[in-house]
Amino acid sequence: MSTDRGGPDRSVRTAGADGGWLAWASAGCPLSADGFGDAACVSVRADHALVIVIDGLGHGALAEHAAEEALESFSSLDPTTAQVSSVMNALHERLRPTRGAAILLGIIDAADGVAEFMSIGNIEASIWQAGIKSRRIPSVGGTIGYMMSQPELFRVRIRPGDVLVAGTDGMRSAFLGVPPAAQPADRFARALLADWARTSDDALCLVVRLLETQ
Numbered sequence: 305m306s307t308d309r310g311g312p313d314r315s316v317r318t319a320g321a322d323g324g325w326l327a328w329a330s331a332g333c334p335l336s337a338d339g340f341g342d343a344a345c346v347s348v349r350a351d352h353a354l355v356i357v358i359d360g361l362g363h364g365a366l367a368e369h370a371a372e373e374a375l376e377s378f379s380s381l382d383p384t385t386a387q388v389s390s391v392m393n394a395l396h397e398r399l400r401p402t403r404g405a406a407i408l409l410g411i412i413d414a415a416d417g418v419a420e421f422m423s424i425g426n427i428e429a430s431i432w433q434a435g436i437k438s439r440r441i442p443s444v445g446g447t448i449g450y451m452m453s454q455p456e457l458f459r460v461r462i463r464p465g466d467v468l469v470a471g472t473d474g475m476r477s478a479f480l481g482v483p484p485a486a487q488p489a490d491r492f493a494r495a496l497l498a499d500w501a502r503t504s505d506d507a508l509c510l511v512v513r514l515l516e517t518q
């Protein structure tokens with residue numbers, strides 16, 4: 305679904321899915337009508353989920369092109385076999401002909417109760433554990449497709465009820481301080497966007513909730 309926010313060039317774009325052990329939703333808002341450089345996706349297979357948040361450098365058509373390349377590469381991955389660091393390396397090669405992007409990549413393994421993340425560039429993210437305590441996912445400088453560092457993987461225990469929240473730099477940092485409470489992922493993502501998006505850049509936030517299935 306999509307609703308207007310501040311005129312025809314600032315329409316809200318949403319995506320997501322809900323089912324099994326995980327619900328995810330993204331809400332985003334392009335700076336201008338000539339393209340949207342921010343994107344997010346979650347791919348689920350069996351007990352594994354692969355998460356990506358992308359901010360194509362700058363905004364407009366060239367930023368959107370970088371984001372689309374990253375998404376296309378992401379869509380071919382198998383969440384049960386993918387490895388965070390090798391996927392990040394592959395994205396770096398794929399995005400070389402583009403203007404580049406900040407990328408957060410994560411794998412959630414619900415069977416082992418563990419998640420691994422790597423964040424390069426200016427995407428901010430936290431995991432809300434039991435809805436009350438948030439742990440920041442560290443990011444390092446760099447631009448995928450242009451200049452990539454090799455950060456350590458961030459590993460964290462996860463369990464049903466935990467919520468991952470991530471946003472591009474079009475979101476004011478305070479969005480990470482808002483507890484998710486029990487609201488559905490899509491409602492929370494849209495609320496964060498409405499409250500914390502800047503008007504100076506593409507903006508997007510992603511919410512991933514691990515559902516209590518039993």
Ligand SMILES: [Mn+2]
Pocket residue numbers: 359362472473474505506
């Ligand atoms: Mn940005």
